[in-house]
Amino acid sequence: MSTKTVFTTGEAAKICKVSQQTIIRCFDNGTLKGFRVPGSRFRRIPRDQLFAFMRDNGIPTDALESGKRKVLIVDDDEELVELLSDTFARDGRFEIKTANNGFDAGMLVKEFRPDLVILDVMLPDINGKEVCQRVRSDSTLEMVKIICISGMIEQDKIADLKASGANDFMNKPFTVDKLLDRCCDLLEIERGVTS
Secondary structure (H helix, E strand, O other): OOOOOEEEHHHHHHHHOOOHHHHHHHHHOOOOOOEEOOOOOOEEEEHHHHHHHHHHOOOOOHHHHHOOEEEEEEOOOHHHHHHHHHHHHHHOOEEEEEEOOHHHHHHHHHHHOOOEEEEEOOOOOOOHHHHHHHHHOOHHHOOOEEEEEEOOOOHHHHHHHHHOOOOEEEEOOOOHHHHHHHHHHHOOOOOOOOO
16 A cells, blocks of 8 residues: 655656656646755655646546556456456455456446556457557557457467557466566566465
8 A cells, every 4th residue: 555645757647647748747837736856856746736636637546545556357258357356356456347348348448547458369349459459549548558368379460469559468378477477567566475
């Protein structure tokens, strides 16, 4: 649980899921209140100001409140979804939502605003590449990380997925711990301490 009281522009950007430039611009034009570190040009944003800014701009404040990272798991294999959900829930640092088709995934990405999407490439309705493109075409989702997973895929398809916006790719079958490690790396948090 993060009980930080003051944030850097980079940390504020991560919490708000916007680019650091956006935070700096809002800071400089006075929409986001904060202060400069005396004797330097570093900007700092107090927690209550960040909270007010998020509330005023309709940015969900739960990331600030819980400090948990939000993960959306999209796969039509319900057993795998359950296994992944359990593993991430046990880690304790994640809030999980799941979808088993591309349509629900698209809706959830907008509502839930996950930090990370674990995306099966072979969905029953639309393919993972399309989901990647939809997420990437929405500038408010620019900070969302996407890991694609698939059992049957050729190398050139992987390049294709990355070109469409996927940050990482894992072949099925994989160990869930490996996937969790990759997710932690992408979110720039410590790898899970396996007890």
